[in-house]
Amino acid sequence: MNIKHNKEDVLKTGLGMFCNKGYNSLGIDEICKVTGMTKGAFYNAFQSKEQFLIEAILLYAKNNVNRIKAQLQPRKKLSAYERLYQFYINMLEVQPKVNFMGCFINNIMSELGSANEKVGLAATKAFDEFIDAIEPTVKEAQQNKELNSKWKARQMTELFHATFYGSLTRAKSSKDHQQSIKTIKLLFNNLKTTK
């Protein structure tokens, strides 16, 4: 294995670039320039650009599942509902600071999901892992009677995340994350149990 360039570091940098530029408009030359790699080293470490992307998706999924679990973990005085709510609102509030890049998985799904089977599978798997990580907190909020229990926790999680992604994409284009926040707030208000 290389000394100067371990795969994880390069993937991390490449992932950040994919997040900002998408797949097709980011070239390997650019990745090499930023990471200080040469093409020889790149193609020794990765078999293709497509495979590089897939490995970047896996890294993103791993990191974010951890982040999700950390942010949703029970903490001081916050109920399951409140943690969920803050989790989504926070991701929207941070958008102006990250140039409205949105969510990498959603971007990749949109750009390549239907055109490239391997990539589509990897992105779908990442999405499923996010749902897996969020679902327990939704269930907890239902057991708390904070969230409506009329529907399965998994389905409700799917609804939360789909709405989040949709409003995120809108914000990416309009550069108005306030609208997205309103949308998420409306959804939460709606699924809340009436006390």
Next chain:
Amino acid sequence: MNIKHNKEDVLKTGLGMFCNKGYNSLGIDEICKVTGMTKGAFYNAFQSKEQFLIEAILLYAKNNVNRIKAQLQPRKKLSAYERLYQFYINMLEVQPKVNFMGCFINNIMSELGSANEKVGLAATKAFDEFIDAIEPTVKEAQQNKELNSKWKARQMTELFHATFYGSLTRAKSSKDHQQSIKTIKLLFNNLKTTK
């Protein structure tokens, strides 16, 4: 103006290609080949690929606003709520037949929304026009007391559409529109007034 190739026809074809392949992976050569145009004619009619895309967005917006209004128009025995519901379900059900291409506006927002200001503006405008076209039916459903009136019709429309887009993108990648349909159904059930 050209005889063989009026702009609207070429735009229509190019739009279809953009829907299937996105922006960056569709070349002008390919557009010319499919439409039977030559590059000379193309660049005589359109000033750039970017401008071509923007005109395609305008065409898509126009066509779809009309389609939306037609589909949501009062018809035999269908309440406002039912028309809305069928409108969204139908767009999801049709996805397998259109290779899970999703919604052009959503795809473009995701691919170029934050990177290209002009395109982002055009896509946002198209989105707004969709919301404008749907909102009256949401309001009507509220007045019917089919939909919860606790929130503004416009905000509810934003919620419907964001959820629709998010679940559409998921379907594009997973090729499972049934999940998306469940998500939309859950949302509708939730916003329905309890009788």
Next chain:
DNA sequence: TTATTTGTACCGACCGTTCTGTTTGATTAT
């Protein structure tokens, strides 16, 4: 005639990838 539109060759830039050759560092033989 004059103005516009079209066909085609072509431009430089860039694409992902492969190639050849070199360096490296550990392993093995002496």
Next chain:
DNA sequence: ATAATCAAACAGAACGGTCGGTACAAATAA
């Protein structure tokens, strides 16, 4: 300990192809 060997890692030029866009002459329309 030193030398020989070897595979992996690396550098980076070069490849064939495609990109969006242009030049310009031929064709057509006014």
